[in-house]
Amino acid sequence: MRILPLVLAALPMAATAEPLQIVTDFPPVQSLVMQVAGERADVDVLLDPNADPHSFQLRPSQAQTLAQADYLFWIGEELTPWLERAAQGVASDLPNLAFFDVEDHHEDKVDPHIWLDTHMATEMLDLIAGELSAIDPDGAAYYAQNAQEAAAEIDRLTRDVAEILKDVTEVPFAVTHEGYNYFIDQFGLTQIGSLKDVNDAPANAGNVSDLAQQAENGRFVCAFGEVGESSKLLDLLVEQGARQGADLDPAGMTQNLGTGLYRALITTLATSLADCLEG
Numbered sequence: 001m002r003i004l005p006l007v008l009a010a011l012p013m014a015a016t017a018e019p020l021q022i023v024t025d026f027p028p029v030q031s032l033v034m035q036v037a038g039e040r041a042d043v044d045v046l047l048d049p050n051a052d053p054h055s056f057q058l059r060p061s062q063a064q065t066l067a068q069a070d071y072l073f074w075i076g077e078e079l080t081p082w083l084e085r086a087a088q089g090v091a092s093d094l095p096n097l098a099f100f101d102v103e104d105h106h107e108d109k110v111d112p113h114i115w116l117d118t119h120m121a122t123e124m125l126d127l128i129a130g131e132l133s134a135i136d137p138d139g140a141a142y143y144a145q146n147a148q149e150a151a152a153e154i155d156r157l158t159r160d161v162a163e164i165l166k167d168v169t170e171v172p173f174a175v176t177h178e179g180y181n182y183f184i185d186q187f188g189l190t191q192i193g194s195l196k197d198v199n200d201a202p203a204n205a206g207n208v209s210d211l212a213q214q215a216e217n218g219r220f221v222c223a224f225g226e227v228g229e230s231s232k233l234l235d236l237l238v239e240q241g242a243r244q245g246a247d248l249d250p251a252g253m254t255q256n257l258g259t260g261l262y263r264a265l266i267t268t269l270a271t272s273l274a275d276c277l278e279g
């Protein structure tokens with residue numbers, strides 16, 4: 001048994017190393033980062049359950065978490081201006097990656113809801129693996145392997161969603177918040193209008209009356225509100241004859257936090273749309 005001490009000595013340092021402290025902006029990003037980071041990091045999320053990513057205030061304890069983190073992954077200030085302000089205040093030196101800065105391929109950089117395009121989510125996995133490997137080089141192979149497995153899972157998810165939506169791509173619908181452009185483009189859906197823009201700014205009267213008129217004329221079949229927002233605007237469309245779909249949940253507010261949240265969020269979005277559009 002002389003070999004035993006040698007084997008023990010060869011145990012990797014990482015087995016006893018402190019996990020990285022990673023902070024994320026909201027649940028979908030947390031889910032993707034957890035899938036890549038595995039056991040080598042604690043991955044926190046700042047946004048409260050049921051809070052709107054577009055508008056939020058950090059509690060002092062959350063600001064503390066941010067200040068003590070090793071790294072921040074977030075979509076960017078276009079989605080969460082409150083996080084930009086908080087990071088400048090308490091964690092101005094915190095290394096971070098804003099996915100929207102890297103991922104936006106369009107010249108008119110306006111719509112931050114990039115995670116709703118599953119191909120972009122796959123690209124995010126690679127970016128996460130790259131950043132984690134830079135701050136924790138011992139884990140590089142582990143992160144790369146995790147990212148590869150997560151990407152294969154997202155490929156399966158993408159095929160599942162295309163199957164769920166395949167019979168409803170031509171059926172027109174309206175939404176209260178214009179947060180679904182990436183998903184709609186990827187899966188070829190027919191959204192004809194929205195009441196509030198990509199930054200969730202309040203609806204203007206022109207938009208509301210225009211869309212209500214289109215509902216009355218039968219230009220669209222279903223109208224979808226959003227989890228966590230008032231249904232007043234949606235009610236206007238429904239009164240004009242649109243069928244009311246389930247409230248959509250682009251930020252995963254109604255899902256359990258964790259590695260499985262991303263798949264659950266995307267699948268639920270697809271089934272919510274299909275359930276109403278199939279009529």
Ligand SMILES: [Zn+2]
Pocket residue numbers: 054113177178179198200250
């Ligand atoms: Zn939004």
